[in-house]
Amino acid sequence: MECSQEAVVRSLILLKWTNSTVQKAKPSARTIRSFKDPSITTGLFVLDLLDAIRSGIVDPALVLPVSGNGDYEGRRQNAKLAISIARKMNALIFLVPEDIVDVRPRLFTSDTTPGEARPLRIDVATGESNDHPT
Numbered sequence: 001m002e003c004s005q006e007a008v009v010r011s012l013i014l015l016k017w018t019n020s021t022v023q024k025a026k027p028s029a030r031t032i033r034s035f036k037d038p039s040i041t042t043g044l045f046v047l048d049l050l051d052a053i054r055s056g057i058v059d060p061a062l063v064l065p066v067s068g069n070g071d072y073e074g075r076r077q078n079a080k081l082a083i084s085i086a087r088k089m090n091a092l093i094f095l096v097p098e099d100i101v102d103v104r105p106r107l108f109t110s111d112t113t114p115g116e117a118r119p120l121r122i123d124v125a126t127g128e129s130n131d132h133p134t
Contacts, residue, residue, distance in 0.1 A: 015034065018032070018049060019032065021052045021053065022045065022048045022049050025048070025051060025052035025055065026048055026051070029045070029048045030045070032045055037103070038068050039068055040100060041068050041075055041102070041103050042066050042067065042068055042070070042075050042078060043066075043079040043097075043100050044066075044078060046078075046079070046100060047078060047085070050082060050089065053089070054089060057085055057089065058081075058085060062081055063078060063081065064077055066078065072101065075100075075101045076098070079097035079099075079100035079101050082100065083095070083096075083097060083100075
């Protein structure tokens, strides 16, 4: 039971860090309530997070303005863009675009979880990043 509680606490810390990181970089961005939040389907929050971690890495001209119930292919294109950018940032990717579009939280957190598996060093408690553009 304790492991489950630890996972919940880690997830809440990560959610808080994710929302605060996006809000610091883009105050107008909508936060997510959980990693199951339906708004993740657009790929826009993921792109905002990536741009918050490394400012300017997302070319706004490539982002499609889609809604949660909008065109599936548009949402998929945003998800593909997010994965491509994450790879450019040397993140290890454990998901496909459909995982973002279909809001599969377990796989989604694998993509955004700071840790030893990727060169980006992020302090989850403070939201500080030691990331340096390459």
